Amino acid sequence: MQIIKDKQIVDDSWHYVADEAELENGNITISLARWKKDRAQLLKANGKVGVRIGPADSVDELAADLKDLALIELDFPAFADGRIFSHAWLLRGRYHYQGEIRATGKLMADQVYYLSRVGVNAFSLEKSEDLPAALSTLNDFSVNYQKSIC
Amino acid sequence: MYQYNDNDQTLIEQRVAQFRRQTESYLKGDISDDQFRALRLMNGLYIQTHAPMLRIAGPYGLFNSKQFRKLAHIARTYDKNYCHFTTRQNVQFNWPQLEKVPDILEELASVQMHAIQTSGNCLRNTSSDHLAGVCVDEIEDPRPYCEIIRQWTTLHPEFAYLPRKFKIAVSGAKHDRAATQFHDIGLHLVTNEAGEIGFKVLVGGGLGRTPIIGQVIRPYLEKKHLLSYLEAILRIYNLFGRRDNKYKARIKILVKESGLEKFAELVENEWLLIRDNLELDAGRIDAIKAQFAPPAYEANAAQDASFTQHVADNKAFATWAKYNTTAHKITGYRAVFVSLKAPDSPPGDMTDTQLDAVADLADRYSFGEIRSTHRQNLILADVKQAELFPLWQQLDALKLATPNNGTATDIICCPGLDFCSLANAGTIGISKEINDALDDLDYLHDIGDVKINMSGCMNGCAHQSVGHIGILGVDKKGVEWYQLTLGGSSENEAAIGERLGPSIAKDQVTQAVTTILAVYLNQRLEGESFLDTVKRVGITPFKEQVYADH
Numbered sequence: 001m002q003i004i005k006d007k008q009i010v011d012d013s014w015h016y017v018a019d020e021a022e023l024e025n026g027n028i029t030i031s032l033a034r035w036k037k038d039r040a041q042l043l044k045a046n047g048k049v050g051v052r053i054g055p056a057d058s059v060d061e062l063a064a065d066l067k068d069l070a071l072i073e074l075d076f077p078a079f080a081d082g083r084i085f086s087h088a089w090l091l092r093g094r095y096h097y098q099g100e101i102r103a104t105g106k107l108m109a110d111q112v113y114y115l116s117r118v119g120v121n122a123f124s125l126e127k128s129e130d131l132p133a134a135l136s137t138l139n140d141f142s143v144n145y146q147k148s149i150c
Numbered sequence: 151m152y153q154y155n156d157n158d159q160t161l162i163e164q165r166v167a168q169f170r171r172q173t174e175s176y177l178k179g180d181i182s183d184d185q186f187r188a189l190r191l192m193n194g195l196y197i198q199t200h201a202p203m204l205r206i207a208g209p210y211g212l213f214n215s216k217q218f219r220k221l222a223h224i225a226r227t228y229d230k231n232y233c234h235f236t237t238r239q240n241v242q243f244n245w246p247q248l249e250k251v252p253d254i255l256e257e258l259a260s261v262q263m264h265a266i267q268t269s270g271n272c273l274r275n276t277s278s279d280h281l282a283g284v285c286v287d288e289i290e291d292p293r294p295y296c297e298i299i300r301q302w303t304t305l306h307p308e309f310a311y312l313p314r315k316f317k318i319a320v321s322g323a324k325h326d327r328a329a330t331q332f333h334d335i336g337l338h339l340v341t342n343e344a345g346e347i348g349f350k351v352l353v354g355g356g357l358g359r360t361p362i363i364g365q366v367i368r369p370y371l372e373k374k375h376l377l378s379y380l381e382a383i384l385r386i387y388n389l390f391g392r393r394d395n396k397y398k399a400r401i402k403i404l405v406k407e408s409g410l411e412k413f414a415e416l417v418e419n420e421w422l423l424i425r426d427n428l429e430l431d432a433g434r435i436d437a438i439k440a441q442f443a444p445p446a447y448e449a450n451a452a453q454d455a456s457f458t459q460h461v462a463d464n465k466a467f468a469t470w471a472k473y474n475t476t477a478h479k480i481t482g483y484r485a486v487f488v489s490l491k492a493p494d495s496p497p498g499d500m501t502d503t504q505l506d507a508v509a510d511l512a513d514r515y516s517f518g519e520i521r522s523t524h525r526q527n528l529i530l531a532d533v534k535q536a537e538l539f540p541l542w543q544q545l546d547a548l549k550l551a552t553p554n555n556g557t558a559t560d561i562i563c564c565p566g567l568d569f570c571s572l573a574n575a576g577t578i579g580i581s582k583e584i585n586d587a588l589d590d591l592d593y594l595h596d597i598g599d600v601k602i603n604m605s606g607c608m609n610g611c612a613h614q615s616v617g618h619i620g621i622l623g624v625d626k627k628g629v630e631w632y633q634l635t636l637g638g639s640s641e642n643e644a645a646i647g648e649r650l651g652p653s654i655a656k657d658q659v660t661q662a663v664t665t666i667l668a669v670y671l672n673q674r675l676e677g678e679s680f681l682d683t684v685k686r687v688g689i690t691p692f693k694e695q696v697y698a699d700h
Contacts (some may be wrong), residue, residue: 055393080188080271082311086388089308094423108185110172117307133175140168143157145301 575623
C-alpha cells in the first residue's frame with residue numbers, strides 16, 4: 001500500500017490494529033478508544049503508536065498525549081465531513097503537534113490541497129492509482145488569502 | 151471599486167485551471183457524480199431542469215461596465231441571450247453547456263470575475279447594502295470590510311466542507327438594506343460609547359424552510375478582530391453543526407439547539423485563543439478603503455436647474471424620478487434604480503442588449519459602475535441630477551424604467567418550476583398576472599411600499615417569509631398550490647410573515663393579492679404603510695376577505 005507523505009509517494013509502514021485484535025510489533029495505529037483503554041501498555045510497545053480519529057472525536061482529549069504519538073490518522077467516513085479539516089488545524093495550529101497527520105478513508109484527491117493547508121502531511125486514498133493526480137493538485141495554487149498551517 | 155492585484159488575478163486563473171481539470175476528470179469518468187457534484191457546486195454550477203445553471207459572483211453587488219459587457223458576451227455566446235440577477239446580488243445563466251463552463255470561467259477571469267463559492271456547503275458570496283458609500287444614513291462604508299471578508303472566505307481551506315451553506319452580509323447604514331438579521335452572520339457597523347466604529351455581530355439568522363431572526367452574539371467588535379471572530383464562529387460551526395440532517399444543518403439550528411448563551415461561550419473561548427494571531431492591521435484596512443474612495447464628484451452639481459424643470463414639465467419623468475431614484479450623500483446627485491421588473495419580463499432577467507446598453511449608460515452617467523440589489527434590480531449610484539432626464543429617456547427606451555421600485559410589482563421572484571429542479575410550483579407566470587392586474591400606475595403608487603416575495607418551493611430563494619406579502623409554491627399531489635403570508639420584513643424591524651390560512655389554487659393567487667391590497671386601502675389610516683396596517687389590524691381582516699368565498 002502506498003501513500004503520499006511529505007509530497008512524495010512512499011510505501012506505508014504502519015499496521016492497522018482493530019479494537020479487538022492483538023497488538024502487533026512495529027508501527028501500529030489504534031482507535032482513540034483503544035488508546036485510552038490500553039495507554040500504559042501501548043507506551044511500552046517497541047514500535048511507534050498512531051491514533052485513529054473520526055470526525056466526531058475531540059482532538060482536545062488527546063492533547064496531553066500528543067508527545068507520545070508519532071501519527072494521528074484522520075478518517076473520513078464521507079468526503080463531505082469537513083470536521084476533519086478543523087481537527088487537523090487544531091492539531092497543528094493549537095497543539096503544535098509535530099508528528100505525521102494522515103488523512104484516510106473516503107477523501108477525494110481534490111481535497112488533498114486544502115488538507116495540506118490545514119496541516120495534513122500524509123494522504124492515503126481509496127485507490128492508490130489516484131496518488132499521482134492527488135500529488136499534482138498540491139501545485140494547483142501558488143497564491144492564497146489565508147495562512148497555511150504546516 | 152476594488153481592482154485585483156497580481157495575486158488576486160493569479161488565484162482566479164488558477165481556480166479556472168483547477169475547475170477545467172475537475173470537469174475533464176468527470177467527463178472521462180474518473181470522478182463520480184457525487185464527488186463532481188460537490189466540486190461543481192463550489193464553483194456555482196448546478197444541474198437544473200433543462201441544463202446546468204451557472205451562478206456568477208457579484209461581490210457585494212458591485213460590477214463595472216467592462217464586466218457587464220462580458221456578461222452580455224457570455225449571454226450571447228454561451229446562453230440564450232439573457233441572464234438573471236439573484237437576491238444575493240449574483241448573476242445566473244440558465245443554459246450553459248457543461249463542457250463550456252471552464253471557457254466561460256476563463257472569460258470571466260479576464261474581467262476579474264468568477265463563480266467561486268456561489269453555491270455548495272461553503273462560505274458564500276458576501277452581500278451588502280446596495281447604497282453603500284452613497285446613502286445619507288451611513289455610519290461607515292461597508293464595502294472595504296466586504297472585500298476583506300471576500301478574500302478571507304475565498305478558497306478557505308478549513309471551511310470548504312461545512313455542514314451547510316454559510317452566508318454573511320454587512321451593513322454600514324442605520325437602515326438595514328442587506329437583510330443582515332436573516333444571514334448566518336450579519337455584521338452591522340455601529341458606533342460605541344467612545345465614538346469608535348466597530349461591528350455588531352449577529353448570528354444564526356436565516357430564511358429557507360425554518361426562518362429565524364439572527365441574534366446579537368457580540369454587541370461591539372473592534373475592526374481589527376473581524377477575521378478572528380468570524381474564524382471562531384466558523385470553527386465552532388464546522389465542528390458542532392449538525393451533519394445528520396441537511397434540513398437541520400444550518401448554523402441557525404445549532405444556535406437554537408445550543409442556546410445563544412452556550413454557543414456564544416464556545417465562540418468566545420475559541421476566539422480568545424486565536425485573536426492575537428489574526429489581527430487585521432490598520433494599514434491593510436486603509437489600503438482596501440483607498441480602493442473605495444469616492445469618485446470625482448462635481449462640486450457644482452446642485453446648481454443645475456434643469457432637473458426641477460423637467461419634473462415640472464414631464465409627469466412620466468417626475469413619477470420615475472420619485473420612485474426610481476433616491477437621495478445621495480452628495481447634493482446634486484441621485485442614486486438611480488434600474489428596474490428589472492418590466493411587466494412583461496421575468497423579474498431580475500436582463501438581455502444581452504440591455505447589459506451592453508447599461509454598461510454604456512454607466513460609463514456615461516455613473517463613473518462606469520453598476521450595482522445589483524437584493525430585490526433583483528440594478529443601481530447606477532452616482533448620477534448628476536442634470537443627467538437624470540437623458541438617462542431616464544434611454545432607460546425607458548430599453549424597458550428599464552418601469553417606475554415601480556418598492557411597489558407591489560417590484561416582486562422578488564425565484565425562477566420557479568420553469569427552470570429550477572427543486573421547485574414545486576411556477577412563479578414567473580403569477581408574477582406576470584400580478585403585473586397585469588396592477589397595471590394602473592396611479593393605483594400602484596397609491597398603495598405605495600409593498601414588498602411581494604414569491605418562491606417556488608420551501609428553499610425560499612425569493613425570501614417569501616420576509617415579504618410584506620409572501621407567496622410560497624407548494625406541491626399537493628402534483629398540483630401547484632400557494633401558501634400566503636403577511637407582515638414579514640427583512641429590514642430593521644425584522645419579522646417573519648404570518649400564515650394567512652390554507653394554501654390556495656394557482657388561479658386564485660392574483661385575486662388573493664389584489665384582495666389583500668384592497669383590504670389595506672380600506673383599513674389604512676392616513677399615511678400608514680401596508681406593513682404598519684398589517685401590524686396594527688392583524689391578519690384577520692385580510693383573511694376574512696381572501697377566504698370569503700371558501
